[in-house]
Amino acid sequence: MKNNNTTNTKLILLHPYIQKQGGPNRLWLLAFVSFFTLTFLATLIYSRDSILSPSRPHADLHRDAVSNSDNLPLPATVVNALIHYVIRSNYTYHMQQPDIKIVADVLRKCSVPCNFLVFGLTHETLLWKALNHNGRTVFVDENRYYAAYFEEQHPEVDAYDVQYTTKASEMKELVASVKEQSRNECRPVQNLLFSECKLGINDLPNHVYDVDWDVILVDGPSGEWPDAPGRMSSIFTAGVLARSKKGGSPRTHVIVHDYYRDVERVCGDEFLCRENRVASTNMMAHFVIERADPNTFEFCSKCNQTASADASPARTTSPSS
Missing domain, CATH: 3.40.50.150 (Vaccinia Virus protein VP39)
Known part of the structure; x- marks a missing residue:
């Protein structure tokens, strides 16, 4: 899906038909589509980091807990x-x-x-x-x-x-x-x-x-x-x-x-x-x-x-x- 989106974006930005049409309306359309595409990509990247970041502190805490438990002596019962x-x-x-x-x-x-x-x-x-x-x-x-x-x-x-x-x-x-x-x-x-x-x-x-x-x-x-x-x-x-x-x-x-x-x-x-x-x-x-x-x-x-x-x-x- 990521490759297809990228290809479509390039087609929108670089399509010969748009480049050939030099009118003001076409230029505004090109700018709008480019801005929308960049905004969508930025939102996607931010959302991905937001989803993954909450798990990182938990992983670090778990790793620290395991490390601390490894340094403890054997329990008396053992x-x-x-x-x-x-x-x-x-x-x-x-x-x-x-x-x-x-x-x-x-x-x-x-x-x-x-x-x-x-x-x-x-x-x-x-x-x-x-x-x-x-x-x-x-x-x-x-x-x-x-x-x-x-x-x-x-x-x-x-x-x-x-x-x-x-x-x-x-x-x-x-x-x-x-x-x-x-x-x-x-x-x-x-x-x-x-x-x-x-x-x-x-x-x-x-x-x-x-x-x-x-x-x-x-x-x-x-x-x-x-x-x-x-x-x-x-x-x-x-x-x-x-x-x-x-x-x-x-x-x-x-x-x-x-x-x-x-x-x-x-x-x-x-x-x-x-x-x-x-x-x-x-x-x-x-x-x-x-x-x-x-x-x-x-x-x-x-x-x-x-x-x-x-x-x-x-x-x-x-x-x-």
Whole structure:
């Protein structure tokens, strides 16, 4: 219809018969028809804009509402349902409800978006991803094949592998080496990407070191036998990342699972510090680490170190549930 109208208009304005008639009446007729045509087109355009414009504010409001809802944390009912079905599963090795609740409570109070770093791909991996709704969640695992498989099965999960070179049986020597190098390679505040500290993880993708992590969960690597990697590196790295934050919240929540074991308890006390521990269960310890000055060379206060030295040996078997 638009093409036909345009063609007719051109015929009216440019028709040879009208052009040949040079009388005043014909000229007035030509002017009148031209004016009527232009007025009709202007009215049509204005009417079209008037019809469409009222819907635009509604679309913008709807888009803003959707955007705002996306930034909200999961409702408590959804969180409770997720936790319920995880702990009710038939999988043998999974966290108990009190331990999961510590992580869930921290994530719920975290500002959106929340940056959540997890050492270990476990039975709870998809739960952690879901609980940190709209946040950034990154997983680090010792098994490159499992990490690749997990990402293939769950493309929404961001996982990387790390090749640990430590052994749980070497814990005492490795902790001692950190103390000797606390003013050099093993500083509490540094960019681990360029570190040569034996316990520093420096082979993650570069962008991982640029993120200001709000919550770090240490639930890997494995440490059940002497030749297992142990969690010395992941606990040390968590402590350094927390103290080395450049922006965001000045505090980082570091949660260590299997805290009843020697490696987790000793390294937690050495690199996260008892003075920073705010909650614990039989299996879990929750620390809050403050951002530190670049010239800091001690992980913990002297009082904390004395308490750690005088502490009785940690249990090496899992407590009864």
